[in-house]
Amino acid sequence: MGSHPSETDIERHPENRIGSAPPRTRAWRDGKVEAEGFPVAEVSDYLERPDVVVWLDLCGPRHEDLHVVSDELGLDPVAVEDAVSRHERAKLDRYDGYVFLNAYVPRVRDGELAMNELSAFISERALVTVRQDGAFDVDELIKRWDQSPDTEVGEPTAAFLLYGLLDLVVDLQLEAVQALDDEADAVEDLVFDDKFPVKEIQRRSYRLRKNLTALRRVALPMREVLNTLLRRDLRIVPPPLVPYYQDVYDHTLRAAESTDGLRDLVADLLDTRLALQGNRMNEVMKKVTSWAAIIAVPTAVTGFYGQNVPYPGFSQHSGFIISTIIIVVLSVILYLIFKLRDWL
Numbered sequence: 001m002g003s004h005p006s007e008t009d010i011e012r013h014p015e016n017r018i019g020s021a022p023p024r025t026r027a028w029r030d031g032k033v034e035a036e037g038f039p040v041a042e043v044s045d046y047l048e049r050p051d052v053v054v055w056l057d058l059c060g061p062r063h064e065d066l067h068v069v070s071d072e073l074g075l076d077p078v079a080v081e082d083a084v085s086r087h088e089r090a091k092l093d094r095y096d097g098y099v100f101l102n103a104y105v106p107r108v109r110d111g112e113l114a115m116n117e118l119s120a121f122i123s124e125r126a127l128v129t130v131r132q133d134g135a136f137d138v139d140e141l142i143k144r145w146d147q148s149p150d151t152e153v154g155e156p157t158a159a160f161l162l163y164g165l166l167d168l169v170v171d172l173q174l175e176a177v178q179a180l181d182d183e184a185d186a187v188e189d190l191v192f193d194d195k196f197p198v199k200e201i202q203r204r205s206y207r208l209r210k211n212l213t214a215l216r217r218v219a220l221p222m223r224e225v226l227n228t229l230l231r232r233d234l235r236i237v238p239p240p241l242v243p244y245y246q247d248v249y250d251h252t253l254r255a256a257e258s259t260d261g262l263r264d265l266v267a268d269l270l271d272t273r274l275a276l277q278g279n280r281m282n283e284v285m286k287k288v289t290s291w292a293a294i295i296a297v298p299t300a301v302t303g304f305y306g307q308n309v310p311y312p313g314f315s316q317h318s319g320f321i322i323s324t325i326i327i328v329v330l331s332v333i334l335y336l337i338f339k340l341r342d343w344l
Contacts, residue, residue: 024057024138028156044072047126053156056128057138069128073098075121083119083130090221092228098123099236101162101225104218105136105172108179111204113211115218120165122236127161141168159237163244166226170251173219177258180215183208184265191273196280201273209266216259222252290338297334298327 027035027046034052046052058069066080079100082088093100101120106113116135121128129138144164145156187208190201226249229236237245301323 021059021134023059024055026055026142028053028055031156040068040072043069043126047073050125052125053158053161054126055161056126057131058128059131059134061130066130073121073123073126073128079121083121086117086132088117088119090218090225092225094228094234098126103166103169103222103225105169106176106215106218107135107172108176108183108211111183111207111211113176113180113214115214118169120162122158122162125158127158127165129165141165144168157238159241162229163241163248166222166245166248167251170222170248170255173215173222173255174251174258176215177219177255177262180208180211180262181258183211184262184269187266188269191269191276196276198277205266205270205273209263212259212263212266216256216263219252219255219259223249223256226252290334293338294331294334297330301327301330 023040025036025038025040025043026033027038029049029052035046038046040056043054043056046054056069058066061069061084063080063084066075066084069075070077070080074097076095079093079095082093082100082102088102090103091101099122101122103118103120105116105118107116108114114135117132118136119130121130131138141164144167145161148160148164183204187201187204190197190204226245228234230242230245230249
């Protein structure tokens with residue numbers, strides 16, 4: 001087994017430097033790693049041997065960098081352009097002798113969703129992954145490959161390497177769904193909180209809906225990607241690997257369904273927020289109206305006694321006592337009535 005190219009190796013062999021980081025290369029033979037960290041120019045040499053499977057990883061490559069890889073592997077210029085271009089939709093395109101995959105790896109941090117684009121070229125005995133940046137952890141991908149069971153299914157082939165890649169991508173999508181689910185629970189707690197922070201609920205619910213829409217946009221196409229790979233007439237996936245790809249397909253369905261379910265949940269939460277806000281407003285209006293009715297009693301009584309005409313108790317101390325008693329009694333009666341009706 002080789003090692004990753006060092007800085008000294010890169011200076012001696014400029015072909016090792018592609019994009020913003022040196023390429024990662026690995027070759028398997030008979031299920032075992034035969035070489036690692038070899039120059040990109042040697043990829044075609046390894047592929048000339050019928051029993052060798054090669055993986056090449058490029059991080060942040062430029063157009064001219066991919067042209068080198070294109071010449072080495074015979075890739076179509078259209079596919080190369082899609083690999084370099086950003087914001088391509090998630091898809092699987094078929095070409096003569098290989099397929100091109102474009103997918104997205106979502107990550108949720110502090111409630112914000114970030115998308116990392118990942119492309120791959122898959123031929124019968126080669127897998128080329130193209131990352132726009134270093135956010136996608138290829139070491140985790142290598143760990144999955146290395147920890148695979150030592151069986152016929154686990155022997156490294158291009159189809160098996162692709163399975164490990166898709167499994168990791170879909171698992172990360174499920175992790176993002178779970179993170180957004182936790183955020184939805186937090187928003188739900190805010191909706192039913194007695195303090196009812198309206199601005200905070202509006203901000204977080206809007207951000208959550210935006211994140212779910214973005215996640216759904218990249219999770220749904222993965223179903224079509226797996227459907228295409230599992231088509232028997234294309235013969236992309238060998239029979240021993242079909243159950244493993246079907247398992248990934250089930251995970252893609254769960255990710256898409258969970259995303260749709262969360263979008264419906266957020267919509268229900270927003271409707272609930274509006275309903276609770278209306279109910280709270282009604283409660284406030286009932287209280288204000290009830291207190292206004294109570295305050296109207298002393299206003300009416302004092303207004304009556306403020307008339308400049310003779311009446312029982314006019315200009316006498318007893319008149320003040322009688323008016324005070326009337327105010328207190330009527331106000332208490334109204335208060336008890338409103339309290340019994342739960343208006344206060």
